[in-house]
Every structure is written in C-alpha cells, then in structure tokens.
Amino acid sequence: MGPRVQNLSTRGSVAGGDNVLINGFIIRGTDPRTVILRALGPSLSGFGIPNALPDPVLSLYNSSGTLIATNDNWQSDIGSVFLEQNGYAPSNPAESATLQPNLAPGAYTMVVTGKNTTQGISLAEIYELYGPGLNSKLGNISGRGFVGTGDNVLISGFIVGDVGSSTVVVRALGPSLASFGVSDPLSDPILTIYDSKGSMIATNDNWHDGNNAPDVERNGLAPPNALDSAIVLHLPPGAYTAVVRGANGATGNALAEVYHLD
Numbered sequence: 001m002g003p004r005v006q007n008l009s010t011r012g013s014v015a016g017g018d019n020v021l022i023n024g025f026i027i028r029g030t031d032p033r034t035v036i037l038r039a040l041g042p043s044l045s046g047f048g049i050p051n052a053l054p055d056p057v058l059s060l061y062n063s064s065g066t067l068i069a070t071n072d073n074w075q076s077d078i079g080s081v082f083l084e085q086n087g088y089a090p091s092n093p094a095e096s097a098t099l100q101p102n103l104a105p106g107a108y109t110m111v112v113t114g115k116n117t118t119q120g121i122s123l124a125e126i127y128e129l130y131g132p133g134l135n136s137k138l139g140n141i142s143g144r145g146f147v148g149t150g151d152n153v154l155i156s157g158f159i160v161g162d163v164g165s166s167t168v169v170v171r172a173l174g175p176s177l178a179s180f181g182v183s184d185p186l187s188d189p190i191l192t193i194y195d196s197k198g199s200m201i202a203t204n205d206n207w208h209d210g211n212n213a214p215d216v217e218r219n220g221l222a223p224p225n226a227l228d229s230a231i232v233l234h235l236p237p238g239a240y241t242a243v244v245r246g247a248n249g250a251t252g253n254a255l256a257e258v259y260h261l262d
Contacts, residue, residue, distance in 0.1 A: 007138075008258065009125040011155040012145025014053050014114050018183045019253065021112040022144040023124045029136025032102040036088050036127040038074075039096040039112040044121060046091075050151075053120035056112050058096040063107040071098045072115060088127065105136055121152075142257040147174075147186050147246050154244040156256040160235050166260065167234050169221045171207070172244045173255040176225040186252035189244050191229035196239040204229045205247060221259060 012021050027033050037060060041053030060069040071077050074090050079099025083089045090097055096112075112124045128138050143156045160166045170193060174186030192203040207216060207223050207230035215232040216222050223230055229244075244254045 007125065007127045007159050008141040008143060009123055009157040010143025010145060010256065011049075011121065011123045011157075012143070013119070013148060013152060014056070014112055014122045015119045015146065016117060019146045021122050021124050023110040023112075023126055024108065024142040024144070025110075025126055026107045026139045026141075027103055027105045027136055028139035029105055031136040032104050033136050033138075034099070034101045034129040035103055036079075036083065036125075036129065037069075037071075037096075037098050037100065037110050038088070038090060038123075038125040038127075039071075039110075040090055040123040040125070041092070041114075041120060042094055043090060043092045044123060049121055051120045053112075053114050053122040054118050055094045055115040056096050056122050057115050058098065058124070059111045059113070060098070060100065061109045061111065069098050069100060071096045074098075138260070140257060140259040142255055144182075144253065144255045146184075146252070147189070147244055147254045148251050149246075149249055154254050154256055156242045156244075156258070157239065158242070158258045159239050160237050165234050165236050167232070169216060169219060169257075169259040169261065170231050170233065170242050171221065171223055171255075171257040171259075172204075172229040172242070173223055173225070173257070174246075174252060175227050176223060177253060177255060179224070182253050184252045186244075186246050186254040187250045188227045188247035189229050189254050190247050191231060191256075192243045192245070193231060193233065194241045194243065201240075202231045202233060204231045219259075219261060 039056035039058040074097035172191035
C-alpha cells in the first residue's frame with residue numbers, strides 16, 4: 001500500500017472528570033491489524049516535562065463503547081515479551097502498554113487516566129505494525145485533551161511512512177465539541193504544524209481563512225464551527241507535530257485530528 005500515517009502520539013493533561021487524555025483511531029479495510037498502545041507518565045520527567053503523570057492507566061474501547069483491553073503496568077500485559085524484544089517497552093514499570101494483535105476494521109478509542117485519580121501530563125501513543133499482504137490501514141487518528149496556557153498545550157505527533165508524498169488533513173476542533181457533550185470546550189483553537197527539525201510549516205486559526213479552505217471542503221472535512229482550525233498538507237515521509245493552542249490565552253478541551261487521504 002502507498003504512503004500513509006503510521007502512528008500518533010498525543011501529549012496533554014490528565015485530570016479528573018472529562019479532562020482525560022483520549023486517542024481515537026480507525027482501521028479501514030478488510031483485514032485485522034496489529035497495534036501497540038502506550039501511555040507514558042513518569043519517564044517524561046527525564047525530558048524536562050514538569051508535573052508528569054506518576055502512574056497512567058490505559059483503556060481501549062471499541063465503537064460500541066465496550067472495554068476490550070486495559071493495562072496499568074506494561075509488564076503485566078500478555079504481549080510484554082514482544083514489547084521488550086522489539087523496542088516498545090516503556091522505560092518505567094509504572095507506565096502502560098498493550099499489544100493488540102488482531103484488531104478488526106472499525107473505530108477505537110484509547111483513554112488515559114491516572115491511577116487513584118492522580119493527575120499530570122501524559123503521552124498517549126498508537127503504533128501501527130505492518131504485515132505482508134494486509135488490506136487495511138489506519139485511516140484517521142485523533143487526540144483529545146485539555147489545552148492550558150504556556151507549555152500546557154495539546155501536542156499530537158504523527159509519522160508519514162513509506163516512500164513518496166502523502167496528503168493529510170489536520171484539524172483542531174474546539175467550540176464544535178460542545179454539541180457532542182464535551183464539557184469546557186476550547187473556544188478558539190489555533191493549529192500549528194512543525195516538521196522533525198522544529199520548523200513551522202503551516203498554521204491556521206479559523207479554517208475558512210486562507211487558500212486551503214476549498215480543499216478542506218472538497219474532501220468533506222470542513223469543521224462544523226467557523227472558529228475551528230484545519231490545514232491540508234502534502235507531506236514527504238517523516239515525523240510531524242501538530243500543536244493546538246487557545247487564541248488569546250483561552251483554555252479548554254480540544255480535539256486534534258489527522259486524516260490520511262488516498
């Protein structure tokens with residue numbers, strides 16, 4: 001199969017109530033896929049991130065909202081040996097990870113909470129593993145979390161794999177989340193995309209401003225609110241980062257999404 005988005009990581013705050021960290025992903029096609037999910041917390045302190053979540057817990061739900069997997073400490077996962085042998089084991093035993101070898105096509109949600117209601121910054125990651133001849137892929141991935149001020153922004157990283165360029169639509173939703181029952185939505189998100197060198201390659205405040213609005217609409221991905229953000233990008237293989245901030249220092253829950261277009 002051609003170039004596509006291979007994995008997503010979302011860094012944000014984990015607090016109480018609805019203020020948890022959420023990664024969503026969709027497997028498109030006909031064949032099951034193998035994915036690895038990780039929730040990091042204490043090891044983030046070694047990268048200079050303050051207030052790291054001391055003990056993350058990850059839970060995986062299917063499109064019906066049924067819990068299909070959960071993990072507190074990665075060494076208790078049935079796939080822990082595979083994680084360790086293939087370089088996916090977290091560096092701290094209090095962190096979470098699970099190997100899911102046969103996820104059927106469909107929509108899934110990964111939720112990161114703090115054990116015993118602890119709070120802090122966490123990193124939620126989804127890795128797609130390749131298999132020969134598989135007719136399936138990650139079609140789109142998303143991360144939802146609380147956007148604060150200063151360094152407490154919502155950060156989603158994604159990797160475009162294989163060779164050749166890939167077209168993606170990246171969106172940052174805030175005010176439109178209210179219609180889905182999300183409490184305290186971010187009133188006016190600003191979306192900025194960086195490459196692996198930390199250079200800004202695109203930014204957008206309101207999706208209909210700028211030259212890419214017709215492309216967003218043409219692909220049926222226009223956000224429902226004029227204050228939401230969206231960018232169409234043609235990207236070579238590599239690692240990219242989407243940062244969501246609030247305009248004028250606004251705070252609240254936001255959703256960062258990456259759609260791979262065929």
